Amino acid sequence: MAEIREVLASSPLFGELAGDELDQIVPLCREASYAAGLSVIAEGDAARDLYVVGEGKVMVEMNLSAYPGMVQDAIIENIPPGEPFGWSAVVGSRVYTMTARCLEATRVVAIDGEQLLDLFNRNPVVGFKVTGGLVEVVSHRVRSVIRTAFH
Amino acid sequence: MATIKDVLATSELFKGLTEEELGKVETLSRVEIYEKDTPLFVEGATAENFFVVELGRVAMDMTIHQSSDVVKHVTVETIKNGQSCGFSAVKGTPVYTLTARAVEPVRVIAIDGKRLYNVLQENPGMGYRVMSRMASAISARLRNIRTTIQFFNR
Numbered sequence: 001m002a003e004i005r006e007v008l009a010s011s012p013l014f015g016e017l018a019g020d021e022l023d024q025i026v027p028l029c030r031e032a033s034y035a036a037g038l039s040v041i042a043e044g045d046a047a048r049d050l051y052v053v054g055e056g057k058v059m060v061e062m063n064l065s066a067y068p069g070m071v072q073d074a075i076i077e078n079i080p081p082g083e084p085f086g087w088s089a090v091v092g093s094r095v096y097t098m099t100a101r102c103l104e105a106t107r108v109v110a111i112d113g114e115q116l117l118d119l120f121n122r123n124p125v126v127g128f129k130v131t132g133g134l135v136e137v138v139s140h141r142v143r144s145v146i147r148t149a150f151h
Numbered sequence: 152m153a154t155i156k157d158v159l160a161t162s163e164l165f166k167g168l169t170e171e172e173l174g175k176v177e178t179l180s181r182v183e184i185y186e187k188d189t190p191l192f193v194e195g196a197t198a199e200n201f202f203v204v205e206l207g208r209v210a211m212d213m214t215i216h217q218s219s220d221v222v223k224h225v226t227v228e229t230i231k232n233g234q235s236c237g238f239s240a241v242k243g244t245p246v247y248t249l250t251a252r253a254v255e256p257v258r259v260i261a262i263d264g265k266r267l268y269n270v271l272q273e274n275p276g277m278g279y280r281v282m283s284r285m286a287s288a289i290s291a292r293l294r295n296i297r298t299t300i301q302f303f304n305r
Contacts, residue, residue, distance in 0.1 A: 062294070062297065062298075062301075076297050076301075087286070087290065088290075090283075091283050091284075091286045091287040091290060092286075092287040092290055092291070097290075097294055120279055120283075124275040124276040124278070124279040125275045127275070127279035127282075127283070128271065128272065128275040128278040128279040128282055131279060131282040131283045131285075131286050132242055132278075132282050134282075134286040135238065135241075135242045135243060135282060135285050135286045135289060136242060136243045138286060138289045138290050138293055139238065139239065139242070139243040139244065139248065139289055140243065140244075141293060142248055142289065142292065142293050142296060143244070143248055145293065145296055145297060145300065146213060146248070146296065146300075
């Protein structure tokens with residue numbers, strides 16, 4: 001897989017960061033590999049890490065309940081290299097709202113959510129840029145989900 | 152009647168800001184009233200304003216093209232006092248993704264999106280807190296849209 005720094009630099013999440021700001025994110029990261037079929041995160045689990053896909057394919061799925069007691073998994077979308085998932089580690093409930101499963105052998109960069117939030121609080125310029133990047137990523141995903149489903 | 156600053160201070164995006172920070176947002180804000188069934192904004196239109204609901208309920212509607220000649224409008228979420236809509240005006244592609252429609256008479260705070268972004272950028276401490284909450288709110292809306300689509304496609 002490309003170096004962690006390269007993966008981060010390729011992600012729209014970190015697109016606004018200057019080089020020295022990106023360098024502050026790298027120490028909070030680790031690489032992880034998953035075989036096809038394995039889950040990286042599971043819906044309902046405590047959200048500890050934010051992920052960026054390095055190589056491979058990840059799909060996200062969520063439980064849907066048409067009525068109480070009835071639960072069904074729905075495949076929502078595929079996440080390509082460079083794209084993030086698991087952002088509940090830094091915004092919202094701190095509980096994953098999706099399951100992310102590997103469609104093939106996949107490598108990801110995992111970023112420690114608590115340490116990233118600590119960095120944001122110490123350096124709000126980085127926090128503003130990354131959360132702004134997240135707003136763009138999620139907004140883009142909203143458009144993508146609607147376009148894919150109905151157009 | 153509550154002042155604009157009072158409404159902002161209790162809203163999901165701006166609660167917890169200091170008086171000074173709230174004042175910066177207040178200068179970009181104005182009150183608007185919408186009658187029942189009128190749109191605050193329409194899907195595909197240029198996104199200029201961001202809205203905080205003060206009173207009433209606002210439906211967030213998505214256009215669904217079932218076939219070339221059958222179009223439906225589905226409500227993915229209904230927001231109420233303290234909640235926000237029109238995020239596209241602040242960050243990202245400046246075109247509204249959904250239509251916001253007053254379900255009943257509605258009173259909102261309309262905020263110039265570009266000027267708000269500039270204020271947030273110039274004040275990164277405040278900017279980080281607001282942008283983080285915005286990401287959280289859009290993320291919740293994304294989940295609602297996904298759920299709506301999945302049920303609609305069954």
